[in-house]
Structures are given as structure tokens and as C-alpha cells.
Amino acid sequence: MGIKAPSEREINDAFRGLTDLLKKNVMTAMTKLGEECVARIRNRGASESWIDHTGNLRSSIGYAVYDHGLNYMMSNFSVVLEGNEGAGKGRELVEELARQFTNTYALVVVAGMDYAAYVEAIKNKDVLESTKLWAMGVVKARIDRAIKATMSEFHRR
Numbered sequence: 652m653g654i655k656a657p658s659e660r661e662i663n664d665a666f667r668g669l670t671d672l673l674k675k676n677v678m679t680a681m682t683k684l685g686e687e688c689v690a691r692i693r694n695r696g697a698s699e700s701w702i703d704h705t706g707n708l709r710s711s712i713g714y715a716v717y718d719h720g721l722n723y724m725m726s727n728f729s730v731v732l733e734g735n736e737g738a739g740k741g742r743e744l745v746e747e748l749a750r751q752f753t754n755t756y757a758l759v760v761v762a763g764m765d766y767a768a769y770v771e772a773i774k775n776k777d778v779l780e781s782t783k784l785w786a787m788g789v790v791k792a793r794i795d796r797a798i799k800a801t802m803s804e805f806h807r808r
Contacts, residue, residue, distance in 0.1 A: 669805050674756075676797040676804075678716055681758040682724045684786060684793055685714035688760045689726055691782045701776040706732025708770065708778070711741035711763030720753035722746075728763075737764055760786070 657665075692700075692712050703709055711734070713726035725745060728738040741763030748759045762778050771778045 669801070672805060673798065673801040674718070676801045677756060677794060678718065678723050680793045680797040681716045681756065684790065685716055685724070685726065685758050685760060688758075688782050688786050689714055691785065692760075692762075692779060693729075693731075695777075700778065701770050701774065703732055703734075705737070706730065706734030707737030707740070708734075708762060708764045708767060710734030710737030711744075711767070712761065712778075713738075713741045713745060713763075714758060714760045715745040715749070717749050717752045717757045717759065719755065720749050722749065740764055758786075758790075 689712060693709055697703070701708065709731040710728060713728040715725040716723040725742070728741045730738050741761055744761045744763040745759055748761070751757075752759070760779065760782070767778050770776050771780060
């Protein structure tokens, strides 16, 4: 009885397919987590976060997902009140941070206004910190779920 093994090309193609599928699922999981982070930060009232005077701080909040320094997905930095400056600063900061993630996949969530840290530290208002802690607590489970989905999908092929 003879058993024909797959060719080297078939094996390489299978690995490439698995790698591509895993990357897609991980990036989708990170994008969804980014959307959830932005919603958690932006969709709070003044008693839970801060009072919007210009809208710039809330408009500067957004995220980007990077694939080895290349932008995979970026939030739209929706303008609140007259916060056009904030939306622009948020986009600038998230693009600047891409340079720090050239050797990995990354989700970056920002508050682009330079006074965001002041609002959080001195005014004792929650801008990013609670969402950062929440995201760090759930990211492993999200990636694990993406890996499981990949393996399940790959086995069905």
C-alpha cells in the first residue's frame, strides 16, 4: 500500500493560507477592540469623563491597527462640537506612533490633544486609563478567540 505525501509546494501553500487567515482574523479582532475602546472613551457623559468645552479632546480620540508599521485600519476621528483641531491632532499622533510598531502587529488608541494627560492627572478625569486597563485585560482572550476561529476555519477547508 502506498501513501502519497503532499508536495513541498502543497505544504507551503497550506502554511501560507493558514498564515493569511490567522493574520486576517487577528487584525479583525484588533480592529473590533479598537472600535470598542473608542466607544468606551467617547460615549461617556461629563460626570464619567470630562466636560466638553471645544470638543477637541473628545474629537482627538481614535485608534489605528498596524501591520508592521503599515496602517491596516484607522478610526475616523469624528468631530464633536467644533473639535476639528482635535480630530487632526488625533490623526497626526496615531500616524506618528506607527513608527514605533514596525516589527509587530499593534492596536494604538490615542487622545491626541496635548492636555489629555493633564485632564487625567490633575483634573482626575478618566480619559484613556480605565479603557487601557480594560483592553489589556481582554486582548489575550480576543487573540485566542481569533486563533481558535482560524484553526476551525482552516480545518473545514
